[in-house]
Amino acid sequence: MSKVTQFSASELSSYRSSMSELTEVLPGVTENTVQKLQQIQATLNDNQAKRANELKEKQAKLQILEEQLSAAKNNMITLQKNLTSHEPYLNELNRQKDDVNNKISHMNTTRDSLSNEIDSMSKECAKLEKVLQNGDFASTASDTESNAKIVQLYRQLGLQIKTDSNGNPDKVLAQSIADNELSVIKASEDGWNADNVNSAWNAL
DSSP: OOOOOOOOHHHHHHHHHHHHHHHHHHHHHHHHHHHHHHHHHHHHHHHHHHHHHHHHHHHHHHHHHHHHHHHHHHHHHHHHHHHHHHHHHHHHHHHHHHHHHHHHHHHHHHHHHHHHHHHHHHHHHHHHHHHHHHOOOGGGTTOHHHHHHHHHHHHHHTOOOOBOTTSOBOHHHHHHHHHTTOOOOOGGGOOOOGGGHHHHHHHO
16 A cells, blocks of 8 residues: 655645745746747747848849859850851961061062162262263272273263273273273274164163
């Protein structure tokens, strides 16, 4: 048989008193707790709604970014295709550019060469003009080739030239020609006339 606990009259009275106090306090405690729980639940609901709205906004922005990224990828693919299709044309343009640059370089070289030739011819013409004007061979005696042409031109044109006492061309020029084993013919022996002046000039 189980043992039955025996309470004294004073213990039972104290227990009844405590239960009475608890019964009076419990409804207030329960009501406050319920209110706090309701407030917490309302706060949670509000926060959840805010988070849901923020999530929707972020999802919308993400969708826009994905669309922009897709458009950028498509543009890149299109540009790559265009570049590939235009590559032969660009290569041809580069080839033509190089060809033009080479031609320009060649033309510059030719121009410089012609400029040098023109300078040389100008000097030659100046010498010829001076001799034709006054028959002075001494000033050009250092240029054997030019002097030879001058002598030949004078003879072919039948013009008078400065001669020494023997009727030979100026001795300075004659010596220059002799040094190069060229014969000097008297001006009186040339026998040229106006009919063959052009052919004589072209033969120089």
